[in-house]
Every structure is written in C-alpha cells, then in structure tokens.
Amino acid sequence: MDQHAPAGFVDYLARHEQKDLLRFLTCGSVDDGKSTLIGRLLYDTKLLFEDQLASLERDSKKHGTTGADIDFALLVDGLEAEREQGITIDVAYRFFATDRRKFIVADTPGHEQYTRNMATGASNADVAVILIDARKGVLTQTRRHSFIVSLLGIRHVVLAVNKMDLVDFSKEVFDRILADYRSFADALGFETLVPIPLSARFGDNVIERGEALGWYEGPTLLAHLETVEAARDTASGPFRMPVQWVNRPDLDFRGFSGTIARGTVRPGDPVVAAGSGRTSRVKAIVTYDGPRDAAVAGEAVTLTLEDEIDISRGEVIAAAEDRPEVSDQVSAHLIWMHDERLIPGRTYLIKSGARTVAATVTDIKHKIDVNSFQKLAAKTLDMNEVGVVNIATQEPIAFEPYATNRTMGGFIVVDRLSNLTVGAGMIDFGLRRATNIHWQALDVTKAVRAGLKGQRPVLLWFTGLSGAGKSTIANLVEKRLASLGRHTYLLDGDNVRHGLNRDLGFTAADRVENIRRVAEAAKLMVDAGLIVLASFISPFRAERQMARELFEPGEFIEIFVDTPLAVAEERDPKGLYKRARAGEIKNFTGLDSPYEAPEAPDLRLEGGAAAADALAEAVIAHLDRGGYLG
Amino acid sequence: MSGSRLTHLKRLEAEAIHIMREVAAEFRNPVMLYSIGKDSSVMLHLAMKAFHPSKPPFPLLHVDTTWKFREMIRFRDDTAKRLGLDLIVHTNQEGVAAGITPFTHGSSAYTHVMKTEALKTALSFYKFDAAFGGARRDEEKSRAKERIFSFRTENHGWDPKNQRPELWNLYNARIRPGESIRVFPLSNWTELDIWQYILKEDIPIVPLYFAAERPVVARDGMLIMVDDDRLPLGAGEVPETKMVRFRTLGCYPLTAAMESRAATLPEIVEEMLIARTSERSGRLIDHDEAGSMEKKKREGYF
Structure with a gap:
C-alpha cells in the first residue's frame, strides 16, 4: 500500500479483513423484548452514532414504552405502521461487528400470522436466538419458532431467557424453563442448544456478565455468538454449481457463470451437466482477478470446459463421479405463504437454483401442526401451514436433499398469474429417477x-x-x-x-x-x-x-x-x-x-x-x- | 470445520455478484443506477467482476439534477469512458425549465421533482424492467426491511407491507409488463464494509471523499461547500477555506462536508472506526420529517 497511514493501523485493517460472517436470527413473541435485545447489541458494540442516539432519545419520549429510559426497540422498528402499533411486522436486517466477526441479524416477528417472515429470516441464518420471557416461560409460540427454525435447517440454537430482572434473577425459574424447553426440543435435533439467562433492558449477560446472575457460568450472548462454529461445511463433498448465466463475450469464449453450491472445483476435474448427462473437464476457473487454481462453495466464478457441450441457464455442473439426483418427482416439506390457499393439481412455478419449472403438488401426505408437531390429514394448505407433499415437475430437476445442501434442496413456489411468491419448500428425497422414464420414441406419430x-x-x-x-x-x-x-x-x-x-x-x-x-x-x-x-x-x-x-x-x-x-x-x-x-x-x-x-x-x-x-x-x-x- | 472459510468481504462480494447475474439472466432490459458515490463505485466494480470477461450487459443511468459537484460529473464521464460502458444521463428538463432549485423550492419539493420524478420518468421512458441501486440496509431504518429484489408497481410505488418473501438466494423476478424490480446487491454491506472493500480492491472514487482545502460556509451546523456561484450566500456569510471531506455525495447544496484531515483511504477508514456521526446525517433531506425516507420510497425514490 503506497498510501501513508499509521503502520499499526494498516495491520489492524488487514486483521479486520480476515473476519468471518455469522448470520443469525432472533425470534420471540411480541413482548419478549427481541427488538430491545438487538438494540442493546447495536448500542453496546458502539455502532450507534450520535445523531442516531439523538433521534432515539427523541423517539423514546414520543413512542417509547420504557418511561424516561432509552427504548432500544425504537432503534430497530423501522416502518411507520410498526412504530405506531409498537410491534415488528416484517423481517428486518441489522448489522454489527466485533473484532472477531461481522454479524447479520434477521429480526423476525413473533406472532402467528407472520410465520412466513420467520421462515424467510431463518433461510439464510446459521444460528437462531429464541427468546423467552422469563415470567411466561415456554409458550406455544416458542414451540412454533423452534419447529420452524429446525425445519429451515438451523442446527445451532441459543435459548435466551430474557427479563430475568422481573423474576428476581431466579435460577429456579431459569432451570424450570430450560427443562420445559428440552422436553420437546430434543426431538428437533439441534446440534447445540445454549441456554443463557439475561436482561436485555439492563444489559445483563448480553455483552457484559450480569452480577445478579452470578450463578450462571456459561458465556454471555455475544461471547457465544463470537465463537460458535455454526457455518456449514459446504466446501467438502461433491462439486455442484447451478449455471446462472452463459458468458459469451465473443465467439472464442464460452463460460458458465454461477455460485458454487457445494464442494471444490479445480482445472482438470471431470464434470457432468447433471440434466443432459454430458461430460467434460474443467478447463479454467475464470475470474476478474485472474485464473484460479481452485474455487470453493460460496464463491461466484465462471468455468470454461474442455469440450463444447450444450449447457444453458438452470443446468447444474457437477462432479462427474458423484452426480446429484435428477428427478421430476420429489417429496418435500412445503410452507405455504399466501392467503390464497394451495390448490393441489394446479400448475405453479418453482424456482430451484437457477432453474424455474412448472410444477404441481400431486399429493399432500399430511400437514404438520407447528405448535404441537402433530401430523394431520389435509386436502390443502392455508397461509402459514406446513405440509409434507409430493411434487411433480414438468421437466426433471437436479437436486440434493435440503438436509445435505440448502442451495441444492431449497425452492420457492410462484403463482403463475399473480407472480407472487406463495410458498417455500425443502426437498427431502426424489420419488423416482427421471432417467427411467425416457419417452418411448414412436414410429406412428x-x-x-x-x-x-x-x-x-x-x-x-x-x-x-x-x-x-x-x-x-x-x-x-x-x-x-x-x-x-x-x-x-x-x-x-x-x-x-x-x-x-x-x-x-x-x-x-x-x-x-x-x-x-x-x-x-x-x-x-x-x-x-x-x-x-x-x-x-x-x-x-x-x-x-x-x-x-x-x-x-x-x-x-x-x-x-x-x-x-x-x-x-x-x-x-x-x-x-x-x-x-x-x-x-x-x-x-x-x-x-x-x-x-x-x-x-x-x-x-x-x-x-x-x-x-x-x-x-x-x-x-x-x-x-x-x-x-x- | 474446513479451513477454506470465506471472509465476510468475500461472502458479500459473492452474494452481490450472484444477484447481478440473476438480474442479467432473468430481465429483458436492466439498468444500473449510477450515482457517482462510493457505493456506486463499489457496485460498478462488482458488475465488472460479475460478467468478466464480458462487459456488464446493461447501461448505467445517472439522474442528473444539475446540482452535482463538478468533480462528480468529471469522474462520472471518465469512469464510463475508462470502462467502455454505455452511460445514459437523464435530467428532468421540465423541472429545469420551471426553475426548480433547492433554494427556491425547499429540499423536499426539489428532491421530489429533480430526483424522484426524474428517475421515474427515465425508467418509464427507457422501459427498464430492473434497476440496480446501491442502497444498503444499514443506512436507514426503513431500508432495513427492504428486499434485495424490491417489487415496484407500474407507478413505481413500493408497498412495504406487501413485499414478496425472499428466501435463500432465490429471487422471484417475475413481473407483468410495466412493473419493475429495484435490485439492491449491496443490501448486506455496511459503510465500513464499503470502505474496506474500496481499500482492498483499490477502487477509484471521487476525490471529494478525501480531505482537501475547500471553500465552505457554515449553515445550520453543517458545512456547505461553495462549488460554484449558484449558492446564494446569506447576510454575513463569507466562504472560508477549510480542510474538509465528504462522507456521502449527493447534490451539493444538500450534502454537508465534515472537517477532516483524512487524505488517504486508510485514514478515512480509521476516521470511520472512531466516527460518531452516522452517514445520512450529512444529507439534509432525511431531516425533513419523521419517517421521511419511507415516505419517499413509497413514492418511488430509490
């Protein structure tokens, strides 16, 4: 760097560049103090600026619910309607950073009719912070939130028992809530479950330890978020890249641009176009910053191949020796997100990777009560309902189970007339291999x-x-x-x-x-x-x-x-x-x-x-x- | 855990590139809104990366209010030329003819006519069905809830209560004729990320971001740069030369400078890290009324 700057500071920047990123979501009921908690994290990591503080103090007097104190929730409740009603109605994203990590927080609403927003926030998160009001303990919403978090594939959960100040910082209350929670959450298969007693309003155990919670020996919320190893290991496993865009600047160059969904790719690797079954080898990994020796999951690259094979948008380039499944019938979990209910047999569009195909729900095996986790018979799915369904696509798609890879297993459902996103799904397994159903070529046409x-x-x-x-x-x-x-x-x-x-x-x-x-x-x-x-x-x-x-x-x-x-x-x-x-x-x-x-x-x-x-x-x-x- | 974990900047970069490729593949006639500021510079750099070795398959659109700093216009033209990109410059000529300026009509009416209306007219005139903007969610509260693919009606309206759910990296690009999508590839970047990335990638930015001696007048607690003789001086106002720089660049009478000695990128980033005033306070338009950004966005402002 030829710019003059304090040498120590340049080192400091270099270190900051090496930070990784943790995306987490917070979920809780309307009054659990979720917005207050996030406001507190932003406030205490010093990412609030003077003018934001001035505006916060002004707003606290006008709309606040904490008397003369600063109402941190006002910091994060963005839209006018929410400010008036005092509730969060949509997913909001917040950002803060420490010396170790950058954090993106999806702040999602807690009440029933907005389950779809929680699923949206959870889809890109690796950790969920589930809030419980210590006075109320485990509620129906807690069960619902935990279920959706698990459904969307989040494996690391923090149980934040908030408002401990209102139950005299009682260890017994905390232990009872934890036991209640474990009684149903064990079935949800989280890899880690870290319970933390805290008071968002007064800051105990959010960043600093709370003296009144001296009996608690675990990490503070921030200390845990800074260290939890939650990122999925997507770089190992077989290579898959959905092709987003065919890169053709001139007749001499034909590249396939996409974001690697799984695995690692190197020049010379044998690959296959999963849909057509045609094979070739990777010739080069082309980037603006020059050719690469390897690229891993999460990176956006352009591949060129040794052979001229026909590949268009939506195709998946994959490791030739370990191909993804290709099928036109899959079993999936489906979350319905629109007030016009699902109609089995109707043709919708589903978008999976870079591919959009016509598809129908051919069978609803059952729906799942998100509060009791019971399986119920169903002929349709209403807004915010979750079902296990069979889906038939008009053309075969390449996929992997959602539990194996989120990118290769997640899809959205779009209504063909309104163009709205009406559902989201997670593929569990394929129902038959598309390769078995090649059309018989007939002579009498x-x-x-x-x-x-x-x-x-x-x-x-x-x-x-x-x-x-x-x-x-x-x-x-x-x-x-x-x-x-x-x-x-x-x-x-x-x-x-x-x-x-x-x-x-x-x-x-x-x-x-x-x-x-x-x-x-x-x-x-x-x-x-x-x-x-x-x-x-x-x-x-x-x-x-x-x-x-x-x-x-x-x-x-x-x-x-x-x-x-x-x-x-x-x-x-x-x-x-x-x-x-x-x-x-x-x-x-x-x-x-x-x-x-x-x-x-x-x-x-x-x-x-x-x-x-x-x-x-x-x-x-x-x-x-x-x-x-x- | 594997050792190949990507840094936060690498992940943000990959996400932005992914978004841009989706737009290029799914829309008939996209455009990139280019405001000349640092966020636009980063967005443009990412576009160069996303489509390499091709050029970005869309033009740049600059809505010129005629009140941009002269250095910005110079930088804009140089950049388009250097990268070999199509640049469309659009000005609301009716507004110019009506003599609308920030001084005669107030910042709110001026912004509405020369920016919001001008942008809507340009998008409709060229029939753009997708428009990239450099907005970030950390800039302002109402932005925090905006989707990356943000749907707009035929009248360019935004309905914050009726947004499409957006899961994973799957963006719903389907619209009817006349409707459009605003796309924000930098949604998840913070101001610090932007500066760190500019530093890491050595991205050219308008020199106004660097501290230098410039003529300014102090007004309502803000330093307004005297860029040409169109700035009406109040009684007793005398421009003085101060060492200043800009954290954000808009229209010159509406964008305040700050006193600073940060003349290099590392110095700017260092100043950022100890900064105590958030970015948009340097823009006068946000102070007009509570929830003013949300109101503007509903009306079609970026």
Whole structure:
C-alpha cells in the first residue's frame, strides 16, 4: 500500500479483513423484548452514532414504552405502521461487528400470522436466538419458532431467557424453563442448544456478565455468538454449481457463470451437466482477478470446459463421479405463504437454483401442526401451514436433499398469474429417477394418424357459466363436423363425471383435478388425430392455461361462451341455480364460487344474444378461417 | 470445520455478484443506477467482476439534477469512458425549465421533482424492467426491511407491507409488463464494509471523499461547500477555506462536508472506526420529517 497511514493501523485493517460472517436470527413473541435485545447489541458494540442516539432519545419520549429510559426497540422498528402499533411486522436486517466477526441479524416477528417472515429470516441464518420471557416461560409460540427454525435447517440454537430482572434473577425459574424447553426440543435435533439467562433492558449477560446472575457460568450472548462454529461445511463433498448465466463475450469464449453450491472445483476435474448427462473437464476457473487454481462453495466464478457441450441457464455442473439426483418427482416439506390457499393439481412455478419449472403438488401426505408437531390429514394448505407433499415437475430437476445442501434442496413456489411468491419448500428425497422414464420414441406419430383421417387435430375448449349454452353449442358443432366427414369426440361434464372423474367433488381442489384429467384425456385424443370438443365450466384461468400448455401452438382453441349470469340463471336447464340459491349446492360457480372470465379467448360467443345454431356456425367459420377444415 | 472459510468481504462480494447475474439472466432490459458515490463505485466494480470477461450487459443511468459537484460529473464521464460502458444521463428538463432549485423550492419539493420524478420518468421512458441501486440496509431504518429484489408497481410505488418473501438466494423476478424490480446487491454491506472493500480492491472514487482545502460556509451546523456561484450566500456569510471531506455525495447544496484531515483511504477508514456521526446525517433531506425516507420510497425514490 503506497498510501501513508499509521503502520499499526494498516495491520489492524488487514486483521479486520480476515473476519468471518455469522448470520443469525432472533425470534420471540411480541413482548419478549427481541427488538430491545438487538438494540442493546447495536448500542453496546458502539455502532450507534450520535445523531442516531439523538433521534432515539427523541423517539423514546414520543413512542417509547420504557418511561424516561432509552427504548432500544425504537432503534430497530423501522416502518411507520410498526412504530405506531409498537410491534415488528416484517423481517428486518441489522448489522454489527466485533473484532472477531461481522454479524447479520434477521429480526423476525413473533406472532402467528407472520410465520412466513420467520421462515424467510431463518433461510439464510446459521444460528437462531429464541427468546423467552422469563415470567411466561415456554409458550406455544416458542414451540412454533423452534419447529420452524429446525425445519429451515438451523442446527445451532441459543435459548435466551430474557427479563430475568422481573423474576428476581431466579435460577429456579431459569432451570424450570430450560427443562420445559428440552422436553420437546430434543426431538428437533439441534446440534447445540445454549441456554443463557439475561436482561436485555439492563444489559445483563448480553455483552457484559450480569452480577445478579452470578450463578450462571456459561458465556454471555455475544461471547457465544463470537465463537460458535455454526457455518456449514459446504466446501467438502461433491462439486455442484447451478449455471446462472452463459458468458459469451465473443465467439472464442464460452463460460458458465454461477455460485458454487457445494464442494471444490479445480482445472482438470471431470464434470457432468447433471440434466443432459454430458461430460467434460474443467478447463479454467475464470475470474476478474485472474485464473484460479481452485474455487470453493460460496464463491461466484465462471468455468470454461474442455469440450463444447450444450449447457444453458438452470443446468447444474457437477462432479462427474458423484452426480446429484435428477428427478421430476420429489417429496418435500412445503410452507405455504399466501392467503390464497394451495390448490393441489394446479400448475405453479418453482424456482430451484437457477432453474424455474412448472410444477404441481400431486399429493399432500399430511400437514404438520407447528405448535404441537402433530401430523394431520389435509386436502390443502392455508397461509402459514406446513405440509409434507409430493411434487411433480414438468421437466426433471437436479437436486440434493435440503438436509445435505440448502442451495441444492431449497425452492420457492410462484403463482403463475399473480407472480407472487406463495410458498417455500425443502426437498427431502426424489420419488423416482427421471432417467427411467425416457419417452418411448414412436414410429406412428400424431401427424401420421391425423393424415390417415385427412384432418388437422385440435381441441375446442368451451368455457362459461353453468347454463351458458356450452354443451348445446358444442353438440351442434360436433354434428356439423360429422356432416363434413370429420372424426370428433365430445367430452363434457356428463360423460366424464360419471366415469373417469366420479371420485371428484366440486371443491376448488377437485375442480382443478377435474380439469387436469380432462385436459390429459383430450391430449391423448388429439394425439390420436381427433378433433376434440371439451365443454366444461372450467372457472379458473390457471387451469385453462395449464390445459393450453399441454398442446402445441394452434392445437388449443379457447371458446368463451359469454352468457350473463342473469340469463343463465333464468334458463337454469337442470334446476341447479334454484338448488344452489336454496343452499342445497355449495361452491356453485357464479354464486358462491368465482368464475374467472378469459382475458383473451380465441373466440368469444355472446351466449345471451344469439341462438345456439348461429353460435355453432360462428365456431365452424372460425375453424374454416384458421385452416382446420382443410 | 474446513479451513477454506470465506471472509465476510468475500461472502458479500459473492452474494452481490450472484444477484447481478440473476438480474442479467432473468430481465429483458436492466439498468444500473449510477450515482457517482462510493457505493456506486463499489457496485460498478462488482458488475465488472460479475460478467468478466464480458462487459456488464446493461447501461448505467445517472439522474442528473444539475446540482452535482463538478468533480462528480468529471469522474462520472471518465469512469464510463475508462470502462467502455454505455452511460445514459437523464435530467428532468421540465423541472429545469420551471426553475426548480433547492433554494427556491425547499429540499423536499426539489428532491421530489429533480430526483424522484426524474428517475421515474427515465425508467418509464427507457422501459427498464430492473434497476440496480446501491442502497444498503444499514443506512436507514426503513431500508432495513427492504428486499434485495424490491417489487415496484407500474407507478413505481413500493408497498412495504406487501413485499414478496425472499428466501435463500432465490429471487422471484417475475413481473407483468410495466412493473419493475429495484435490485439492491449491496443490501448486506455496511459503510465500513464499503470502505474496506474500496481499500482492498483499490477502487477509484471521487476525490471529494478525501480531505482537501475547500471553500465552505457554515449553515445550520453543517458545512456547505461553495462549488460554484449558484449558492446564494446569506447576510454575513463569507466562504472560508477549510480542510474538509465528504462522507456521502449527493447534490451539493444538500450534502454537508465534515472537517477532516483524512487524505488517504486508510485514514478515512480509521476516521470511520472512531466516527460518531452516522452517514445520512450529512444529507439534509432525511431531516425533513419523521419517517421521511419511507415516505419517499413509497413514492418511488430509490
């Protein structure tokens, strides 16, 4: 360094550069004093500056709950709404450092409806500090927090028994709480559990030892956090790197950029593209700072390979002699995070590593009561519920069990229409190896079958309210097609619900499964070369979209029979509206269950305005224009 | 435990690079907000690393309020040229035409028109669907809860109560046309981390960060540098030359200097370690009203 500076200070900086990083989360109930504890850590490690202190003193007078004293909680409760309500509502991240370590604290809310935030905070933490109010002891929330911490794979727990000042610093109270806690926490399999009695408000055992707690012989909270060996050993074990970005500055360079999830990589190592099974060797580890002899888990690098093999974003480059599992069906723990509940059978997107694939929950084995840890039967998962589920992905994914590697085993679930993150999952194991299900290559193809019939196979999907006229119109269209010599088949509620789908009812989940089976059956018929007509209420956009995606472009025609509810109800051909209005039928579309009208149907028929045969002619005309009738 | 544990700076670096690559891969038209300050310098350096040997696959955008220090503008242009990057400079011309300055309209209205509105206009005009910003969670309380991928509505609004959960290093990049994501790759860095990294990586920064003799006037307990003749002097105000530097760089009448003799990076870091005044107090805009940063962010400020 050519800059002039006190020599001792430059050494000091060099030492500080060698610090490592510990990420931990704090969890507790609203009044356990969690924010106060973090405020205290920030305050006592001297990371508060004068103006922050001035603002803290001002705020303490205005909103504080500690009388004339400084309210440390105000230091960390950031958003206006929280300040007014005096509760923490979202995950907040805080930073402090000592001479040994830099710390990132995820401060997560304690009350029930925000379980999802705790999972978020826990996902990147290696240690959890679970707060207990000494006056209240182990509460339901304590059990819930411990369960989620364990579920997200945290192996090191600090049990911070706070507010010891309010129980006369009693050792008996502390011992009783610890015994209560161990009675259920032993089952959660934490590697270390360090109980610490403390008073965040007065600072006892946070950083300095508390004199009133002289009977306690263990470390203070900070001393423990500074020394606990909690980092996962991700650098050993077989090499895995999800490819984020293909690096192609020019035709002469083709690199694969990503963050190493596990293991160590060196030039010359034999590697495999896990999905395609193609193998090569690492040619170089390219970085801005020059080529490297080795790179380990956690580092962001760019690899070049000896052979030109086709690798795109989402592929996993892995050690050739020790490959990750590849499957399109996995068993996983799933946390649901949205107030619109999980619908089994609905197609969601899951993002795992750098890969996003369409996926469905095919089976909920059970849900787990996060308070009692009991397994309960479940047909769906509500917000903040945890279940063990089977998931089928549209394409195989490379993964490792979450317990082995967080990066290779964690995934998020995204709703395809709202784009919101609605769930998070942890893969436990694969259900079958994708390599066993390679598609049989067939000689007689769809084109051959269609050619024999002299027609272009297509699916006409009629959607609309009950009584809209779907089946009537579809019937007329089928007759016209038959008269034109076309080979057709009509699927509707009546012929499907009595056979293929007779085990399904009318809940949202069953409606989704109903449509999935119909779409799959229609796909086989289109494959057989038929013109298929499907007439189903199919109220949800997501399922119609799912059906559409099973088909090649141009093979799926969505026909919206747009009849106003009043007209359909007036017609009421089967008397169903009357019964639904009388309360005899639940979940009736248009009444107590929603109908999501298509936003851009291929064809819209005004069911209230024209006669059925005119509408059927409109469908035929549409097919003719589209070249389906030859 | 294996001996290959990464230092905290290495981990922060890898995290930022990972985030940038996700954005480059998932978005159609990303941009990097470049404010010329030290955090922007670090962010840009990380972008050079993330895509090497390619150039970062996005342009830089500077929202120029016309009230930046002259040295900043010079540094900005030199940097873009040195690295061979596309630089878009956007100024709210309507604001300029309306004669809006920090003196005539107050810092709050000025910031709204020349920064917040200007930024929104630029993002909409170029149809950027992702914008990197150098904000850090340790800067300010409302930032502490912001996601790394922070969703914005079509009107660039931020709803702090309705943020997407963000787990592991899996970022949800899905948006509808018109919506966008603000991305903060330096979320987990502190001011000290930034300085240590600048020192370790030898990253060029605007000379204003180093102490030098500069003309200043004392105003409301802050030292305001007289960068040109546009600064109206009050009765009895006479610029005097003092040894000062800046901890943070914004618009010159709104950013205060501090007296300092720290003229090298190690000296700055040393001063940091014993500093007792947090970074944003040098920016006048945060003092306007309680919760003012959260309010600005809801409206679309970075």
